[in-house]
Amino acid sequence: MEPTEIKALARIIGEIDYYQLLHLDRGAGSGDVRKAYHATSRSFHPDANRHLEPDLRQAVEVIAMRVSEAYAVLRNPRRRQAYDLRLQQGSGVRIQLAEAEALADRESVAEQGRTPQGRQFYRLAERDLRREDWGSAVRNLQTALTFEPDNRLFADQLAIAREKLR
Amino acid sequence: MANIAVGIDLGTSNSCVAVSQRGRVDVLPNAFGESTTASVVNIGEDGSITVGNAAKANIIHDPLNTIYSSKRLIGRYFFSDEVKKAQAVCSYEIVEGEGKSVRIKVRDEVFSLPEVGAMILRELKSIAESRLGQPAARAVLTVPAYFNDNQRQATKDAARIAGMEVLRILNEPTAAALAYGFGRGLNQRVAVYDLGGGTFDISVLEIGEDVFEVLATAGDTFLGGDDFDDRVIDLLADEFMQREGINLRNDAFALEKLKVAAEDAKKALSLEDEVDIRIPDVIVGPDGNPRSIERKLAAQEFGSLLTDLLQRSFKVCDEALQQAGVVARDLDGVILVGGPTRLPVIRQAVREYFQQEPLADVDPDEVVAMGAAIHAESLSSEDTESFLLDVTPLSLQIGVAGGLTEPVIERNTPVPIEQTRAFTTFKDHQESVAIRVYQGESREIAENELLGQFEFGGFQTGRRDEVEIDVTFAIDTDGIVSVTAKDRRTGQEASTRITLSSGLSDSEMSDILERGVADRVDTTHRPAPVVEADPPVAVEPTPTADPPVAVVASTAAVEAPELDELDDLLPDPDLEMVPLSDDDLELEAPGDSSFFEKGEVELTAAAPIETVIPAPLEAPVAATVEEPGDASQATTAVAFIGADTAPEAVGPAGDVASEDDGIDLLLDEDMIAGAELDFDDLESVEDLTGASDEDPEALFELDGRELSDDDGGA
Numbered sequence: 084m085e086p087t088e089i090k091a092l093a094r095i096i097g098e099i100d101y102y103q104l105l106h107l108d109r110g111a112g113s114g115d116v117r118k119a120y121h122a123t124s125r126s127f128h129p130d131a132n133r134h135l136e137p138d139l140r141q142a143v144e145v146i147a148m149r150v151s152e153a154y155a156v157l158r159n160p161r162r163r164q165a166y167d168l169r170l171q172q173g174s175g176v177r178i179q180l181a182e183a184e185a186l187a188d189r190e191s192v193a194e195q196g197r198t199p200q201g202r203q204f205y206r207l208a209e210r211d212l213r214r215e216d217w218g219s220a221v222r223n224l225q226t227a228l229t230f231e232p233d234n235r236l237f238a239d240q241l242a243i244a245r246e247k248l249r
Numbered sequence: 250m251a252n253i254a255v256g257i258d259l260g261t262s263n264s265c266v267a268v269s270q271r272g273r274v275d276v277l278p279n280a281f282g283e284s285t286t287a288s289v290v291n292i293g294e295d296g297s298i299t300v301g302n303a304a305k306a307n308i309i310h311d312p313l314n315t316i317y318s319s320k321r322l323i324g325r326y327f328f329s330d331e332v333k334k335a336q337a338v339c340s341y342e343i344v345e346g347e348g349k350s351v352r353i354k355v356r357d358e359v360f361s362l363p364e365v366g367a368m369i370l371r372e373l374k375s376i377a378e379s380r381l382g383q384p385a386a387r388a389v390l391t392v393p394a395y396f397n398d399n400q401r402q403a404t405k406d407a408a409r410i411a412g413m414e415v416l417r418i419l420n421e422p423t424a425a426a427l428a429y430g431f432g433r434g435l436n437q438r439v440a441v442y443d444l445g446g447g448t449f450d451i452s453v454l455e456i457g458e459d460v461f462e463v464l465a466t467a468g469d470t471f472l473g474g475d476d477f478d479d480r481v482i483d484l485l486a487d488e489f490m491q492r493e494g495i496n497l498r499n500d501a502f503a504l505e506k507l508k509v510a511a512e513d514a515k516k517a518l519s520l521e522d523e524v525d526i527r528i529p530d531v532i533v534g535p536d537g538n539p540r541s542i543e544r545k546l547a548a549q550e551f552g553s554l555l556t557d558l559l560q561r562s563f564k565v566c567d568e569a570l571q572q573a574g575v576v577a578r579d580l581d582g583v584i585l586v587g588g589p590t591r592l593p594v595i596r597q598a599v600r601e602y603f604q605q606e607p608l609a610d611v612d613p614d615e616v617v618a619m620g621a622a623i624h625a626e627s628l629s630s631e632d633t634e635s636f637l638l639d640v641t642p643l644s645l646q647i648g649v650a651g652g653l654t655e656p657v658i659e660r661n662t663p664v665p666i667e668q669t670r671a672f673t674t675f676k677d678h679q680e681s682v683a684i685r686v687y688q689g690e691s692r693e694i695a696e697n698e699l700l701g702q703f704e705f706g707g708f709q710t711g712r713r714d715e716v717e718i719d720v721t722f723a724i725d726t727d728g729i730v731s732v733t734a735k736d737r738r739t740g741q742e743a744s745t746r747i748t749l750s751s752g753l754s755d756s757e758m759s760d761i762l763e764r765g766v767a768d769r770v771d772t773t774h775r776p777a778p779v780v781e782a783d784p785p786v787a788v789e790p791t792p793t794a795d796p797p798v799a800v801v802a803s804t805a806a807v808e809a810p811e812l813d814e815l816d817d818l819l820p821d822p823d824l825e826m827v828p829l830s831d832d833d834l835e836l837e838a839p840g841d842s843s844f845f846e847k848g849e850v851e852l853t854a855a856a857p858i859e860t861v862i863p864a865p866l867e868a869p870v871a872a873t874v875e876e877p878g879d880a881s882q883a884t885t886a887v888a889f890i891g892a893d894t895a896p897e898a899v900g901p902a903g904d905v906a907s908e909d910d911g912i913d914l915l916l917d918e919d920m921i922a923g924a925e926l927d928f929d930d931l932e933s934v935e936d937l938t939g940a941s942d943e944d945p946e947a948l949f950e951l952d953g954r955e956l957s958d959d960d961g962g963a
Binding site for chain 1: 455457462627628636637638657659665667668723725
């Protein structure tokens with residue numbers, strides 16, 4: 084890896100998402116994720132870059148840490164789902180692992196959902212959010228909430244949709 | 250002359266050194282032609298130090314001055330279970346050193362464990378140098394995968410004392426996989442079943458050509474071949490007690506004879522179906538006549554002594570396979586590591602568990618050193634083709650209020666990695682927080698290993714829900730942990746590399762380096778009176794070995810330190826710069842319901858609870874956080890503060906049912922904001938962290954209306 088490339092990547096590491104970092108499509112399967120992790124590590128693993136200058140080694144370390152994080156998220160379907168949601172919402176390109184687990188737990192709550200209606204309207208709202216149809220998302224989430232008034236996930240999503248609508 | 254890099258397997262019972270040059274790997278035998286060297290150190294009357302089989306021969310003759318199995322003690326706290334166990338079975342004297350560390354006292358000289366390790370390393374270095382004809386001061390050292398950071402650091406210290414540069418601390422099973430798969434272009438998924446003298450490790454790896462990815466690692470640092478010996482020792486000692494009414498365990502010389510006999514019997518059973526154990530004159534009875542032990546031990550009986558130990562190892566395997574997301578039949582190979590895996594009874598059990606024949610083409614005693622040598626070569630060469638993607642074997646956690654911990658990096662997370670979690674202060678206007686770093690899988694502070702701590706102060710104080718402290722943990726490829734705390738509002742920062750709490754301070758280290766014990770190791774390799782391990786006969790001590798006096802001071806009856814000694818490590822409140830009585834040093838994860846589950850802090854029962862979560866629909870503030878039986882499975886509500894994160898709940902999937910009952914786990918910050926925490930009665934931080942050992946049943950049950958603890962309180 085060229086020193087200029089390393090430095091450039093280290094500089095923009097906070098702006099690219101895990102898929103971009105690992106050169107993966109959003110729909111990549113688990114085998115692809117592993118292959119991409121291995122391939123990316125080949126360039127950025129600190130062991131492969133021991134002989135670089137200290138400042139470059141540091142840049143490599145920064146990248147390698149993010150690569151591990153990306154892999155730890157994308158290889159795990161639960162975490163990955165939580166991360167994808169975050170990307171959809173445009174609320175960041177990074178997720179802490181504990182955070183992803185927490186979100187995944189909430190997600191699984193929603194999936195199991197107490198009421199079929201709540202679940203159904205939430206699904207519709209999810210579709211709306213993906214399409215960035217904020218108005219429809221708000222309506223569907225409001226409806227979902229009438230069936231499950233204390234569903235925090237629904238409420239949070241509603242807040243997001245309202246924010247976007249504004 | 251080139252300073253060549255070697256691979257060293259510093260084992261509990263035996264050590265091995267190997268070198269890899271241009272892809273060719275050689276184990277370097279010692280002066281007696283043996284590929285492994287006993288990890289035993291004898292301190293002579295004149296202060297000279299002998300390492301290896303020559304020293305081992307002295308276990309019977311000179312038990313008080315012969316140090317063995319020291320790896321079991323390295324990087325441990327003096328009050329740990331393992332140290333108590335070693336005190337019960339080891340004939341050398343184990344004493345307490347500075348900062349709850351362990352020291353070994355021999356002939357009025359006190360050695361730290363890294364020094365003992367350094368003596369063994371110096372011997373191995375000298376073996377390598379005499380075989381290679383050039384300096385070998387750089388090495389990859391292996392440790393059990395399940396070694397915690399304290400043990401790893403202490404191992405590094407040992408190398409430094411021995412005058413060696415450590416290129417990498419490598420996990421033993423990973424090294425074994427390297428030795429197995431290196432340069433073979435394999436695409437396989439393998440398990441490494443590593444049963445050493447003192448520890449058991451299991452790793453599951455994916456080998457993709459020249460990339461070695463560790464999928465999961467698990468282990469038990471209290472399980473090894475020594476335990477098998479102990480079972481035989483127990484059998485012999487119990488039978489002798491029954492027959493003669495004499496407890497051989499109280500006699501250092503007799504105990505060592507039992508130990509040697511047990512180990513020889515074990516080794517013999519790798520080849521034979523039955524062995525004769527004969528220990529003539531094991532002890533002199535009260536009547537002045539010597540007594541002997543003679544007994545046959547069949548492989549089957551031996552196997553039955555080990556059943557539960559093997560089951561324990563397979564439970565650990567279950568865990569590793571599950572974490573790796575594979576089942577036994579998915580594996581393309583099972584690699585056996587460690588001398589004890591030569592035992593037919595173990596091979597049979599492994600075969601049954603993994604439903605396949607374990608690989609036989611690697612020598613279980615040499616494979617780890619060979620893998621270390623391969624890694625040493627690739628780390629020293631410019632264009633390394635092969636590399637390792639390892640994981641952290643133990644979770645890194647941070648101490649939070651109520652004697653609990655909160656994981657920041659879970660075990661089996663790939664390294665290097667950096668993770669940040671946000672915390673707030675435990676109470677309003679708190680001026681500093683103690684950041685304590687633990688390693689382990691329990692949610693209880695007392696059941697995890699304290700790696701280190703530092704105090705973070707000078708941040709902008711405020712209400713506890715206003716203070717936002719980001720704590721970042723980073724683990725590098727060497728497995729070294731560093732921790733940074735940062736005030737999110739002001740950007741003020743403090744960081745530390747975790748310093749070894751149970752090891753050596755800088756000043757101790759410089760004293761030790763000055764003392765230069767490693768230089769006292771006699772590496773002239775004179776022919777030694779090595780005890781021939783003649784399989785069918787377990788022990789044949791020479792007549793001169795018989796102790797003239799039967800009873801030597803007991804080493805077994807050492808008072809067990811109290812469990813709560815960990816608390817003694819916590820800072821003395823009187824010595825702190827900030828008043829701790831009030832500004833308690835505990836952090837809490839904001840909204841961490843775990844705080845309510847267990848703790849000493851009194852919550853006023855009728856505390857008003859205000860809901861500040863900006864939810865469009867006002868959820869009733871009702872939380873039932875039920876503590877499941879297993880603390881490690883405890884429901885956890887965690888909040889992440891800050892712009893890019895939202896409050897959220899964590900809980901094992903099995904707990905979601907509780908949420909279906911209209912229960913809101915997201916109370917977190919509100920709870921804390923609303924509940925009044927009364928600390929005025931707290932004298933010190935111990936009052937909080939000591940919670941778990943005072944009354945393990947003390948739980949906070951939250952049902953939304955009532956916040957109460959048991960009346961133990963603060």
